[in-house]
Amino acid sequence: MVRIFIADDHVMFAEGLESMLAGEPDFEICGWARNAADTLEQVPKILPDVLLLDINLPDQSGLDVCKELRKTCPGVKILALSMHNDESYISAMLSLGAQGYVLKNTGKEELCTAIRALADGKTYFTQEVTDTMMQSLMRERKAGVAKEPPKISRREKEVLKLIMDERTTQEIAAQLFLSEKTVESHRAALLAKLGARNTAGLVKAALHWKIIND
Amino acid sequence: MVRIFIADDHVMFAEGLESMLAGEPDFEICGWARNAADTLEQVPKILPDVLLLDINLPDQSGLDVCKELRKTCPGVKILALSMHNDESYISAMLSLGAQGYVLKNTGKEELCTAIRALADGKTYFTQEVTDTMMQSLMRERKAGVAKEPPKISRREKEVLKLIMDERTTQEIAAQLFLSEKTVESHRAALLAKLGARNTAGLVKAALHWKIIND
DNA sequence: ACACTATTTGGAATAATTTCAAACCAACGC
DNA sequence: GCGTTGGTTTGAAATTATTCCAAATAGTGT
Numbered sequence: 001m002v003r004i005f006i007a008d009d010h011v012m013f014a015e016g017l018e019s020m021l022a023g024e025p026d027f028e029i030c031g032w033a034r035n036a037a038d039t040l041e042q043v044p045k046i047l048p049d050v051l052l053l054d055i056n057l058p059d060q061s062g063l064d065v066c067k068e069l070r071k072t073c074p075g076v077k078i079l080a081l082s083m084h085n086d087e088s089y090i091s092a093m094l095s096l097g098a099q100g101y102v103l104k105n106t107g108k109e110e111l112c113t114a115i116r117a118l119a120d121g122k123t124y125f126t127q128e129v130t131d132t133m134m135q136s137l138m139r140e141r142k143a144g145v146a147k148e149p150p151k152i153s154r155r156e157k158e159v160l161k162l163i164m165d166e167r168t169t170q171e172i173a174a175q176l177f178l179s180e181k182t183v184e185s186h187r188a189a190l191l192a193k194l195g196a197r198n199t200a201g202l203v204k205a206a207l208h209w210k211i212i213n214d
Numbered sequence: 215m216v217r218i219f220i221a222d223d224h225v226m227f228a229e230g231l232e233s234m235l236a237g238e239p240d241f242e243i244c245g246w247a248r249n250a251a252d253t254l255e256q257v258p259k260i261l262p263d264v265l266l267l268d269i270n271l272p273d274q275s276g277l278d279v280c281k282e283l284r285k286t287c288p289g290v291k292i293l294a295l296s297m298h299n300d301e302s303y304i305s306a307m308l309s310l311g312a313q314g315y316v317l318k319n320t321g322k323e324e325l326c327t328a329i330r331a332l333a334d335g336k337t338y339f340t341q342e343v344t345d346t347m348m349q350s351l352m353r354e355r356k357a358g359v360a361k362e363p364p365k366i367s368r369r370e371k372e373v374l375k376l377i378m379d380e381r382t383t384q385e386i387a388a389q390l391f392l393s394e395k396t397v398e399s400h401r402a403a404l405l406a407k408l409g410a411r412n413t414a415g416l417v418k419a420a421l422h423w424k425i426i427n428d
Numbered sequence: 429a430c431a432c433t434a435t436t437t438g439g440a441a442t443a444a445t446t447t448c449a450a451a452c453c454a455a456c457g458c
Numbered sequence: 459g460c461g462t463t464g465g466t467t468t469g470a471a472a473t474t475a476t477t478c479c480a481a482a483t484a485g486t487g488t
Contacts, residue, residue, distance in 0.1 A: 049449075091351075094351055094352050095352075095487095109381075123348065123352075130335075130344040130345075130347075130348060131344075133347070136343060137351075138337075151457090153435085155434075155435065158485095164418070166411040166414050168411075168412070168474075168475080169475060169476085170475095178436075180475090181438060181439095182435070183439060184475080184477085185435080185436070185437075186435085187434095187476080188477080189434090196380065197380040198444095199413040199475095200377055200378055200379075200417045201411065203413075203417040207418075367464085367465060369466065369467095370465090370466095382443075383443075392467075393467075393468055393469085395467075395468045395470095396466070398445070398446085398468095400445080402447095403465090412445085413444095413445095
């Protein structure tokens with residue numbers, strides 16, 4: 001028996017969910033809330049197997065609720081419900097520890113599948129959601145790498161690697177058997193090529209262009 | 215009519231593919247190759263609509279082929295075929311511009327669906343593949359944030375933000391109406407708290423703990 | 429050979445960073 | 459109220475890092 005808690009402020013939607021899920025013999029609605037405060041209050045007491053959590057609650061964001069519940073009752077599986085197929089929301093929910101994410105226009109069959117997956121310790125994401133994430137992944141990798149990675153010579157790359165490794169100019173010079181002046185010169189070239197003002201910019205650029213993997 | 219080129223060194227597999235796809239009225243096999251060199255030679259001449267590209271070619275990696283073809287003939291859609299449901303391969307193919315990725319144990323129906331999706335300008339990824347990527351996303355985000363984010367005071371965070379923004383000590387002091395000494399002091403505290411030796415470490419730590427979003 | 433880039437190094441001046449100390453303020457508990 | 463704690467603030471002196479200006483050497487490709 002899967003015990004389910006519903007957190008959604010749209011009463012009609014929540015009741016629809018309830019009657020829909022009541023039809024499944026292995027599901028049991030063990031509670032509901034229409035705002036974040038109520039959810040945070042009740043869920044730790046009731047400890048449902050699965051929490052259906054609307055992202056858009058009136059008082060706080062579902063994101064905050066998710067974050068909080070991760071700490072207070074990590075055993076409760078969280079299935080995020082949202083109208084939005086928005087990369088930032090999805091990404092945020094993933095990072096905050098939701099085990100699933102389905103859109104509100106999802107049908108009954110799929111919702112049941114998702115709930116059973118979560119109750120079973122697995123994860124579930126609607127096809128649209130995974131598509132969005134893959135698209136976003138492709139975009140970000142393309143945007144980051146493909147453009148015009150400045151041409152860094154191998155010597156410069158060695159220096160950059162050591163700078164990224166938090167070495168001092170002295171250490172770098174010693175390591176590469178160079179004068180400190182030479183290291184400084186390479187550093188200057190790197191600043192120019194990567195369009196950075198200082199070490200901070202150098203590190204950010206190196207990571208951005210994936211010149212150094214760290 | 216979708217014109218398809220097959221690049222795979224397993225002749226038996228390739229022929230199986232060919233006869234399988236020949237049954238589809240809207241597909242046409244317009245060529246094939248059993249190694250990377252051949253593929254790079256022929257594809258730019260034949261310009262198929264879709265290239266079925268095995269990741270594991272004998273001479274070069276399919277990854278290199280993909281990268282090369284992105285430049286020489288970007289119009290050709292690339293559907294990566296692989297035995298491995300391996301995050302690093304998938305991620306690499308995505309970044310190199312493949313429009314699809316299916317495992318070799320995929321059935322005929324799904325393969326056809328994938329080919330038609332690509333020919334139609336869309337992308338296609340097998341469910342297993344998207345699962346793997348989502349899992350990996352969750353892991354990396356959790357690993358990055360969850361552990362023990364050092365407690366940074368708000369003033370320190372302000373300074374850190376400006377350091378990340380490539381500002382000089384002078385500029386930071388001016389911006390925050392502080393003495394340079396104070397800024398240096400906050401910087402020292404940040405170095406200690408984040409376990410860094412210098413600015414490079416500071417930037418890496420800040421990004422790692424997601425204290426600053428950049 | 430000539431053009432070009434990469435690699436290498438100096439001198440002088442400026443900015444950043446470290447090291448060692450300390451005062452001020454606000455919050456918290458007793 | 460008083461002391462402790464942590465955050466914020468600042469200073470002097472010494473050490474490094476970095477910038478700005480130049481230039482010699484080596485290797486590559488035309």
